[in-house]
Amino acid sequence: MIIDGKKIAEEIVAGLGESLRGRRLGLVVGNADAATESFIKIKSRVAERLGVEVVRGELPYLAKTCDGIIVQLPILNTKELLAQLPPEKDVDALSTRPLVRAPVAEAVSEILSRAGVAAANKKAVVIGAGKLVGAPSAQLLKDLGARVAVITQTHGSLEELKDADIVVLGAGEPGFIKPEMLKPGVVLIDAGTSEAGGKLMGDADPRCSEVASVFTPVPGGVGPIAVVMIFRNLLTLVRRS
Amino acid sequence: MIIDGKKIAEEIVAGLGESLRGRRLGLVVGNADAATESFIKIKSRVAERLGVEVVRGELPYLAKTCDGIIVQLPILNTKELLAQLPPEKDVDALSTRPLVRAPVAEAVSEILSRAGVAAANKKAVVIGAGKLVGAPSAQLLKDLGARVAVITQTHGSLEELKDADIVVLGAGEPGFIKPEMLKPGVVLIDAGTSEAGGKLMGDADPRCSEVASVFTPVPGGVGPIAVVMIFRNLLTLVRRS
Numbered sequence: 164m165i166i167d168g169k170k171i172a173e174e175i176v177a178g179l180g181e182s183l184r185g186r187r188l189g190l191v192v193g194n195a196d197a198a199t200e201s202f203i204k205i206k207s208r209v210a211e212r213l214g215v216e217v218v219r220g221e222l223p224y225l226a227k228t229c230d231g232i233i234v235q236l237p238i239l240n241t242k243e244l245l246a247q248l249p250p251e252k253d254v255d256a257l258s259t260r261p262l263v264r265a266p267v268a269e270a271v272s273e274i275l276s277r278a279g280v281a282a283a284n285k286k287a288v289v290i291g292a293g294k295l296v297g298a299p300s301a302q303l304l305k306d307l308g309a310r311v312a313v314i315t316q317t318h319g320s321l322e323e324l325k326d327a328d329i330v331v332l333g334a335g336e337p338g339f340i341k342p343e344m345l346k347p348g349v350v351l352i353d354a355g356t357s358e359a360g361g362k363l364m365g366d367a368d369p370r371c372s373e374v375a376s377v378f379t380p381v382p383g384g385v386g387p388i389a390v391v392m393i394f395r396n397l398l399t400l401v402r403r404s
Numbered sequence: 405m406i407i408d409g410k411k412i413a414e415e416i417v418a419g420l421g422e423s424l425r426g427r428r429l430g431l432v433v434g435n436a437d438a439a440t441e442s443f444i445k446i447k448s449r450v451a452e453r454l455g456v457e458v459v460r461g462e463l464p465y466l467a468k469t470c471d472g473i474i475v476q477l478p479i480l481n482t483k484e485l486l487a488q489l490p491p492e493k494d495v496d497a498l499s500t501r502p503l504v505r506a507p508v509a510e511a512v513s514e515i516l517s518r519a520g521v522a523a524a525n526k527k528a529v530v531i532g533a534g535k536l537v538g539a540p541s542a543q544l545l546k547d548l549g550a551r552v553a554v555i556t557q558t559h560g561s562l563e564e565l566k567d568a569d570i571v572v573l574g575a576g577e578p579g580f581i582k583p584e585m586l587k588p589g590v591v592l593i594d595a596g597t598s599e600a601g602g603k604l605m606g607d608a609d610p611r612c613s614e615v616a617s618v619f620t621p622v623p624g625g626v627g628p629i630a631v632v633m634i635f636r637n638l639l640t641l642v643r644r645s
Contacts, residue, residue, distance in 0.1 A: 165613060166515055166593075166620040172628035175514075175636060182639055188495070191485070193434075195462040198599070209631055215638070221436035222488050230645075231495040231638040234485060236536070241479040244432070247463050254429070254472040273416075274407055295477070352407075358439070372406060379407040387413035390450055395416060397456070397472040398423055 176212060184214030189225025193238030203235060251404055254396040257294060263399050265299035266392035267354050270385050271331055272303055273392070278377045280329065280350050283308030288327040290314045290340075290366065296333030296354045304329065337364035342374045351375040354385040417453060425455030430466025434479030444476060492645055495637040498535060504640050506540035507633035508595050511626050512572055513544055514633070519618040521570065521591050524549030529568040531555045531581075531607065537574030537595045545570065578605035583615045592616040595626040 188210055192199060210217045218229055225232050239247075248258040256265040264272070275282060287309040291297030297313065304311045312323045321344060324330060329350045332340060337359035345351065355366030365381030372378040379385050429451055433440060451458045459470055466473050480488075489499040497506040505513070516523060528550040532538030538554065545552045553564045562585060565571060570591045573581060578600035586592065596607030606622030613619040620626050 164519055164618045166519065166618065166625050168511075168620060168623075168625040168628040171514065171518065172632045175629070175632045179632075179635055179639060183635060183642070186638065186642060188638060189493070192462055193482075193485070195464045205631055206634060209635060213635055215635065221433055222485060223436045226488070226490050226493060229493060230642050231634075232489060232493045233496055233634065234489060234498055236482065236498075238482040238485055239479070240481050241434075241477065244434070244463060244475060244479055247467070248473060248475060249467050252430070252467060252470060252473045255474055257475055257477075270409075273412065277412065278405055278407065377405045377407065379409060382409075384407050384409040387409040388416070390446055391413045391416045391420075393447060393472075393474065394420055394424060394450060394454055394456065397427065397429060398420060401424070401427060401471050 176209065179213055181214070185216075186214075186231070187216045187218055187229040189222075189229035189232040190217055190219045191222050191225065191232065191234045192219060193235065194243075199235055206233065251400055254393050254400065255295075256299060256396070262403065263396040264303065265295060266389040266396060267296045267333070267385060268299035268303040269392035269395065270388035271300050271352050271354070272307075273388055274352055274377070274379060274385070275307070275329070275350070278350065280377060282329060285309045285328040286326060287311045287329040287331070288314060288323050289331045289333065290321075291333030291335070291355065292318075293333060296331070300331040300333060300352075300354065304331070332366035334366045336366055338366070338368045340367040340371060342368065342371050345371060345374050347374045348376045349374065350377040351379070352377075352385060353379050353381050354389070356381055356386060417450065420454055422455070426457075427455075427472070428457045428459055428470040430463075430470035430473040431458055431460045432463050432466065432473065432475045433460060434476065435484075440476055447474065492641055495634050495641065496536075497540060497637070503644065504637040505544065506536060507630040507637060508537045508574070508626060509540035509544040510633035510636065511629035512541050512593050512595070513548075514629055515593055515618070515620060515626070516548070516570070516591070519591065521618060523570060526550045526569040527567060528552045528570040528572070529555060529564050530572045530574065531562075532574030532576070532596065533559075534574060537572070541572040541574060541593075541595065545572070573607035575607050577607055579607070579609045581608040581612060583609065583612050586612060586615050588615045589617045590615065591618040592620070593618075593626060594620050594622050595630070597622055597627060 250258045287304040289301040292315045324344045332353045332355040335357040353365035353367045363382045491499045528545040530542040533556045565585045573594045573596040576598040594606035594608045604623045
């Protein structure tokens, strides 16, 4: 016996009749390639026949507003997703070969320039090596001619801070940098925003402002500047293209 | 010097002026929690002031239609995303404690029942152990009282097929099951859809239909039934709630 799946499917659809009319089916799509789109089309066609509305969106929203949810597999991981990001549209510099600098690094650059700090031949310490803050800030400081030490939880020592002229913080550990750890007169740029007790905190204890010659508070320091740098990057990319 | 990030940001926004008006900024959101939403709100506010339209969606679409793209990190991986899927809306049975059976397993169940096959005390072999086909089909067959052997690339032997009464295929290897590997009269349910040379193929060589007593072709066998089972699951969940 050769099973006629289409016929059986038809009978089941007929059996469902009007029972699902007006229901909403949420659809989370993590990888919108051609194969995925073709699966979605097949499901959407059945939904239409049954009077079920298909709503594409993000899971928390769909979980609130839909009767059922399809998570269309595969879901790409971060690396796979970023590999699909075209560099000429990548305002955050997250793709493999970005054409602009990360917004936080642009903010650090702006702050140094407005404070009249020349980084060349200075000792700079960057805490953290993440894609958003640490890695691009270290690259910026190298490009500006500083000698750069990068410290992470597993590499380098906080002792390096003792003779650093410029410090960029990107660890996300609220208040763990204390004034005693720093060289007086240091340029301290705190991009380590995290939440502690429901309020935004930087990596630096606010008392660090007493020893620093240049200090960026959290909130109200690096954050707002980094946000607008997204748009300056957008302008750069738009003008290039 | 304490850096006033807000003021610097204001000056940069003023400097951008009208240069970005009418541009479109795509936004890929992989994890719509409160922290993420708050970051998105901050960026959207700046976009609005600059006359930039923010468009949320999936990367391939945004890459075609926007001038710049933000991938709002973190992107959840599959496991993290599925952990957020409420079981009472989970029509595909992908969450940790699903309330319905996976659509493919429902399709297998429907096919067995329509073909008048009683699985109790039969020997069943399931090829593949994936979340969508292999694992839920093996569970179904166990629930129906069959003795079930699961074969994957690293576990079990295809020799098991020789005396299997019921076989469910979910490997995604086009045409690799040949008639010689099967017991004559086998119930052969092929859910192993894959693409080969631009056309849909099952795991079974179509010649298997000559030795099988029940055979599901690809396309037109399990696939269409599994799709409508999504909707039968939706009805089950809607009625429960």
